[in-house]
Protein backbone atom coordinates (compact mmCIF):
# COMPACT_ATOMS: atom_id res chain seq x y z
CA UNK A 405 0.00 0.00 0.00
CA UNK A 406 1.31 3.43 -0.84
CA UNK A 407 0.33 5.89 1.88
CA UNK A 408 -0.90 9.36 1.16
CA UNK A 409 1.38 12.05 2.56
CA UNK A 410 -0.58 14.72 4.39
CA UNK A 411 1.81 17.42 3.26
CA UNK A 412 1.35 20.37 5.61
CA UNK A 413 4.22 22.30 4.14
CA UNK A 414 2.80 22.30 0.62
CA UNK A 415 -0.72 22.98 1.87
CA UNK A 416 0.42 25.92 4.01
CA UNK A 417 2.16 27.34 0.95
CA UNK A 418 -1.02 26.91 -1.11
CA UNK A 419 -3.12 28.62 1.59
CA UNK A 420 -0.60 31.47 1.84
CA UNK A 421 -0.99 32.10 -1.89
CA UNK A 422 -4.76 32.28 -1.42
CA UNK A 423 -4.45 34.55 1.60
CA UNK A 424 -2.20 37.00 -0.23
CA UNK A 425 -5.09 37.74 -2.59
CA UNK A 426 -7.55 38.16 0.27
CA UNK A 427 -5.20 40.53 2.10
CA UNK A 428 -4.75 42.61 -1.08
CA UNK A 429 -8.52 42.87 -1.51
CA UNK A 430 -8.97 43.77 2.14
CA UNK A 431 -6.31 46.48 1.99
CA UNK A 432 -7.94 48.01 -1.06
CA UNK A 433 -11.25 48.08 0.77
CA UNK A 434 -9.79 49.39 4.04
CA UNK A 435 -7.82 52.31 2.60
CA UNK A 436 -4.45 50.55 2.84
CA UNK A 437 -4.90 49.29 6.40
CA UNK A 438 -3.85 45.71 6.99
CA UNK A 439 -4.68 43.11 9.65
CA UNK A 440 -2.14 43.11 12.47
CA UNK A 441 -1.18 40.22 14.75
CA UNK A 442 0.33 41.27 18.09
CA UNK A 443 2.82 38.68 19.33
CA UNK A 444 3.76 38.68 23.01
CA UNK A 445 7.02 37.05 24.02
CA UNK A 446 7.88 36.99 27.72
CA UNK A 447 11.51 36.21 28.53
CA UNK A 448 14.36 35.13 26.29
CA UNK A 449 13.76 31.43 25.60
CA UNK A 450 15.45 30.92 22.19
CA UNK A 451 12.91 28.39 20.89
CA UNK A 452 9.98 30.66 21.81
CA UNK A 453 11.75 33.63 20.23
CA UNK A 454 12.19 31.62 17.03
CA UNK A 455 8.50 30.61 16.97
CA UNK A 456 7.40 34.22 17.47
CA UNK A 457 9.72 35.40 14.70
CA UNK A 458 8.36 32.70 12.36
CA UNK A 459 4.80 33.85 13.10
CA UNK A 460 5.66 37.49 12.36
CA UNK A 461 7.40 36.45 9.14
CA UNK A 462 4.38 34.41 8.05
CA UNK A 463 2.17 37.48 8.51
CA UNK A 464 4.44 39.55 6.31
CA UNK A 465 4.62 36.86 3.62
CA UNK A 466 0.89 37.28 3.01
CA UNK A 467 0.97 41.08 3.25
CA UNK A 468 -0.27 41.43 6.83
CA UNK A 469 1.69 43.00 9.66
CA UNK A 470 2.75 41.96 13.13
CA UNK A 471 3.51 43.93 16.26
CA UNK A 472 6.18 42.36 18.46
CA UNK A 473 5.70 42.91 22.20
CA UNK A 474 8.74 41.69 24.12
CA UNK A 475 8.63 41.60 27.90
CA UNK A 476 11.42 40.77 30.39
CA UNK A 477 11.77 37.40 32.12
CA UNK A 478 10.66 38.87 35.48
CA UNK A 479 7.34 40.20 34.16
CA UNK A 480 4.50 39.72 36.65
CA UNK A 481 1.01 38.44 35.93
CA UNK A 482 -0.40 41.94 36.51
CA UNK A 483 2.07 43.53 34.12
CA UNK A 484 1.26 40.98 31.42
CA UNK A 485 -2.48 41.42 31.99
CA UNK A 486 -2.04 45.18 31.57
CA UNK A 487 -0.30 44.69 28.20
CA UNK A 488 -2.99 42.29 27.03
CA UNK A 489 -5.63 44.82 28.05
CA UNK A 490 -3.89 47.52 25.99
CA UNK A 491 -3.84 45.22 22.96
CA UNK A 492 -7.49 44.25 23.47
CA UNK A 493 -8.36 47.94 23.33
CA UNK A 494 -6.08 48.82 20.41
CA UNK A 495 -8.28 48.98 17.29
CA UNK A 496 -5.23 48.49 15.06
CA UNK A 497 -4.62 45.03 16.54
CA UNK A 498 -6.81 42.24 15.17
CA UNK A 499 -5.24 39.18 16.74
CA UNK A 500 -3.19 38.48 19.87
CA UNK A 501 -0.73 35.64 20.30
CA UNK A 502 0.74 34.99 23.75
CA UNK A 503 3.67 32.64 23.20
CA UNK A 504 3.50 29.54 25.41
CA UNK A 505 5.14 28.81 27.81
CA UNK A 506 5.48 31.98 29.88
CA UNK A 507 7.90 32.11 32.87
CA UNK A 508 6.74 30.15 35.92
CA UNK A 509 5.79 33.16 38.09
CA UNK A 510 3.05 34.13 35.63
CA UNK A 511 -0.48 32.72 35.81
CA UNK A 512 -0.60 31.65 32.18
CA UNK A 513 -4.23 30.53 32.21
CA UNK A 514 -5.38 33.87 33.63
CA UNK A 515 -3.42 35.71 30.94
CA UNK A 516 -4.69 33.51 28.10
CA UNK A 517 -8.24 34.09 29.30
CA UNK A 518 -7.71 37.87 29.37
CA UNK A 519 -7.42 37.88 25.56
CA UNK A 520 -10.71 39.09 24.15
CA UNK A 521 -12.63 36.43 22.25
CA UNK A 522 -12.62 38.37 18.97
CA UNK A 523 -8.80 38.63 19.05
CA UNK A 524 -8.14 35.08 20.27
CA UNK A 525 -6.79 33.97 16.89
CA UNK A 526 -4.60 31.30 18.52
CA UNK A 527 -7.68 29.76 20.15
CA UNK A 528 -6.33 29.61 23.70
CA UNK A 529 -9.13 31.03 25.84
CA UNK A 530 -11.47 28.85 27.92
CA UNK A 531 -14.38 30.72 26.39
CA UNK A 532 -13.18 29.99 22.86
CA UNK A 533 -12.60 26.33 23.74
CA UNK A 534 -16.06 26.02 25.31
CA UNK A 535 -17.75 27.66 22.34
CA UNK A 536 -15.85 25.47 19.88
CA UNK A 537 -16.76 22.36 21.88
CA UNK A 538 -20.42 23.41 21.77
CA UNK A 539 -20.26 23.89 18.01
CA UNK A 540 -20.51 27.68 18.35
CA UNK A 541 -18.41 30.17 16.42
CA UNK A 542 -14.89 30.66 17.82
CA UNK A 543 -11.36 30.60 16.50
CA UNK A 544 -9.93 27.12 16.90
CA UNK A 545 -6.79 26.35 18.82
CA UNK A 546 -4.12 26.71 16.12
CA UNK A 547 -2.44 23.28 16.15
CA UNK A 548 -5.55 21.06 16.26
CA UNK A 549 -7.40 23.40 13.92
CA UNK A 550 -4.45 23.18 11.54
CA UNK A 551 -4.70 19.39 11.71
CA UNK A 552 -8.44 19.57 10.94
CA UNK A 553 -7.77 21.83 7.92
CA UNK A 554 -5.14 19.34 6.73
CA UNK A 555 -7.50 16.35 7.12
CA UNK A 556 -10.28 18.25 5.40
CA UNK A 557 -8.10 19.26 2.46
CA UNK A 558 -7.01 15.67 1.88
CA UNK A 559 -10.62 14.52 2.33
CA UNK A 560 -9.76 12.09 5.09
CA UNK A 561 -13.10 10.59 6.20
CA UNK A 562 -13.77 11.22 9.89
CA UNK A 563 -17.45 10.47 10.36
CA UNK A 564 -17.97 7.27 12.32
CA UNK A 565 -14.23 6.60 12.49
CA UNK A 566 -12.51 5.77 15.75
CA UNK A 567 -9.97 8.50 16.51
CA UNK A 568 -7.51 7.92 19.34
CA UNK A 569 -5.82 11.08 20.61
CA UNK A 570 -2.77 10.43 22.78
CA UNK A 571 -2.32 13.53 24.97
CA UNK A 572 -4.82 15.83 26.68
CA UNK A 573 -3.09 19.21 26.93
CA UNK A 574 -5.19 22.36 26.81
CA UNK A 575 -3.56 23.57 23.59
CA UNK A 576 -3.52 20.28 21.71
CA UNK A 577 -5.00 17.01 22.93
CA UNK A 578 -8.27 18.30 24.41
CA UNK A 579 -9.25 20.68 21.61
CA UNK A 580 -8.15 18.05 19.06
CA UNK A 581 -10.52 15.53 20.62
CA UNK A 582 -13.40 18.03 20.63
CA UNK A 583 -12.83 18.97 16.99
CA UNK A 584 -12.79 15.32 15.93
CA UNK A 585 -15.98 14.77 17.93
CA UNK A 586 -17.58 17.76 16.19
CA UNK A 587 -16.64 16.05 12.91
CA UNK A 588 -18.58 12.97 14.08
CA UNK A 589 -15.61 10.76 14.84
CA UNK A 590 -15.83 8.46 17.86
CA UNK A 591 -13.04 9.72 20.08
CA UNK A 592 -10.86 8.12 22.74
CA UNK A 593 -8.53 10.43 24.68
CA UNK A 594 -5.44 8.83 26.23
CA UNK A 595 -3.05 10.30 28.79
CA UNK A 596 -0.35 9.32 31.27
CA UNK A 597 -2.73 7.30 33.48
CA UNK A 598 -4.37 5.42 30.61
CA UNK A 599 -4.26 1.65 30.92
CA UNK A 600 -3.36 -0.49 27.92
CA UNK A 601 -2.39 2.41 25.67
CA UNK A 602 -1.09 0.02 23.00
CA UNK A 603 -4.41 -1.83 22.95
CA UNK A 604 -6.39 1.39 22.53
CA UNK A 605 -4.11 2.75 19.81
CA UNK A 606 -4.48 -0.61 18.00
CA UNK A 607 -8.23 0.11 17.64
CA UNK A 608 -7.70 3.49 15.99
CA UNK A 609 -8.71 4.37 12.46
CA UNK A 610 -7.03 7.73 13.12
CA UNK A 611 -4.18 8.14 15.61
CA UNK A 612 -3.09 11.56 16.82
CA UNK A 613 0.26 11.70 18.63
CA UNK A 614 0.37 14.65 21.04
CA UNK A 615 2.56 13.31 23.83
CA UNK A 616 5.80 15.25 23.61
CA UNK A 617 8.10 12.19 23.72
CA UNK A 618 10.17 11.10 20.71
CA UNK A 619 8.67 8.09 18.92
CA UNK A 620 6.76 7.13 22.06
CA UNK A 621 3.87 5.60 20.09
CA UNK A 622 5.24 2.45 18.49
CA UNK A 623 4.62 1.46 14.89
CA UNK A 624 3.52 -2.06 15.85
CA UNK A 625 0.65 -0.65 17.95
CA UNK A 626 -0.95 0.89 14.85
CA UNK A 627 -3.20 -1.11 12.56
CA UNK A 628 -2.80 -1.37 8.79
CA UNK A 629 -4.71 1.29 6.87
CA UNK A 630 -4.88 3.78 9.75
CA UNK A 631 -4.39 7.53 9.35
CA UNK A 632 -1.42 8.76 11.37
CA UNK A 633 -1.20 12.36 12.56
CA UNK A 634 1.92 13.31 14.46
CA UNK A 635 1.94 16.67 16.26
CA UNK A 636 5.26 16.03 17.96
CA UNK A 637 8.52 17.53 16.87
CA UNK A 638 11.85 16.74 18.47
CA UNK A 639 15.44 17.89 17.88
CA UNK A 640 16.38 14.64 16.16
CA UNK A 641 13.70 15.46 13.58
CA UNK A 642 11.23 12.80 14.62
CA UNK A 643 7.76 13.11 16.08
CA UNK A 644 5.83 11.36 18.84
CA UNK A 645 5.07 8.35 16.59
CA UNK A 646 7.54 5.80 15.25
CA UNK A 647 6.80 6.58 11.64
CA UNK A 648 9.48 4.75 9.62
CA UNK A 649 7.95 1.23 9.63
CA UNK A 650 4.43 2.64 9.03
CA UNK A 651 4.96 4.35 5.73
CA UNK A 652 4.20 1.25 3.66
CA UNK A 653 1.16 0.07 5.58
CA UNK A 654 -0.95 3.05 6.68
CA UNK A 655 -3.50 4.93 4.58
CA UNK A 656 -2.05 8.39 5.21
CA UNK A 657 0.43 10.12 7.49
CA UNK A 658 1.81 13.54 8.37
CA UNK A 659 5.57 13.74 7.77
CA UNK A 660 7.82 15.14 10.49
CA UNK A 661 8.89 17.82 9.79
CA UNK A 662 6.56 19.28 7.20
CA UNK A 663 3.21 17.96 8.41
CA UNK A 664 1.48 19.51 11.40
CA UNK A 665 3.99 22.29 12.19
CA UNK A 666 3.51 24.48 9.09
CA UNK A 667 -0.28 24.16 9.43
CA UNK A 668 -0.15 25.57 12.98
CA UNK A 669 1.40 28.87 11.91
CA UNK A 670 -0.75 28.94 8.81
CA UNK A 671 -3.90 28.58 10.91
CA UNK A 672 -2.81 31.39 13.22
CA UNK A 673 -2.39 33.82 10.34
CA UNK A 674 -5.51 32.52 8.60
CA UNK A 675 -7.56 33.30 11.70
CA UNK A 676 -5.86 36.71 12.01
CA UNK A 677 -6.96 37.45 8.47
CA UNK A 678 -10.50 36.40 9.34
CA UNK A 679 -10.43 38.72 12.37
CA UNK A 680 -9.17 41.54 10.14
CA UNK A 681 -11.90 40.88 7.59
CA UNK A 682 -14.50 41.10 10.36
CA UNK A 683 -13.01 44.33 11.73
CA UNK A 684 -12.89 46.02 8.31
CA UNK A 685 -16.31 44.83 7.13
Ligand code: NAP
Pocket residue numbers: 547570571572573574575576577594595596597598601613614615616617635636637638644664665668669
Ligand atom coordinates in the same frame (compact mmCIF):
# COMPACT_ATOMS: atom_id res chain seq x y z
P1 NAP B 1 2.12 18.48 27.04
O1 NAP B 1 1.40 19.68 27.53
O2 NAP B 1 3.39 18.08 27.69
O3 NAP B 1 1.09 17.25 27.09
C1 NAP B 1 1.53 15.94 26.86
C2 NAP B 1 0.38 15.00 27.02
O4 NAP B 1 0.89 13.68 26.83
C3 NAP B 1 -0.25 15.04 28.41
O5 NAP B 1 -1.65 15.07 28.31
C4 NAP B 1 0.23 13.77 29.08
O6 NAP B 1 -0.70 13.18 29.96
C5 NAP B 1 0.41 12.85 27.89
N1 NAP B 1 1.40 11.82 28.23
C6 NAP B 1 2.59 11.98 28.82
N2 NAP B 1 3.16 10.80 29.04
C7 NAP B 1 2.28 9.86 28.61
C8 NAP B 1 2.29 8.46 28.59
N3 NAP B 1 3.30 7.74 29.10
N4 NAP B 1 1.22 7.81 28.07
C9 NAP B 1 0.18 8.51 27.56
N5 NAP B 1 0.12 9.86 27.57
C10 NAP B 1 1.16 10.52 28.08
O7 NAP B 1 2.46 18.59 25.50
P2 NAP B 1 1.72 19.42 24.31
O8 NAP B 1 1.97 20.87 24.48
O9 NAP B 1 0.33 18.93 24.14
O10 NAP B 1 2.60 18.91 23.08
C11 NAP B 1 2.62 17.56 22.67
C12 NAP B 1 3.57 17.43 21.48
O11 NAP B 1 3.10 18.23 20.43
C13 NAP B 1 5.01 17.90 21.74
O12 NAP B 1 5.87 17.07 21.01
C14 NAP B 1 5.02 19.30 21.19
O13 NAP B 1 6.31 19.68 20.74
C15 NAP B 1 4.10 19.15 20.02
N6 NAP B 1 3.44 20.41 19.61
C16 NAP B 1 3.59 20.77 18.33
C17 NAP B 1 3.00 21.92 17.88
C18 NAP B 1 3.17 22.29 16.45
O14 NAP B 1 2.82 23.39 16.06
N7 NAP B 1 3.67 21.39 15.63
C19 NAP B 1 2.26 22.72 18.74
C20 NAP B 1 2.09 22.32 20.06
C21 NAP B 1 2.70 21.14 20.49
P3 NAP B 1 -1.14 13.84 31.38
O15 NAP B 1 -2.13 14.91 31.00
O16 NAP B 1 -1.74 12.72 32.11
O17 NAP B 1 0.11 14.38 31.98
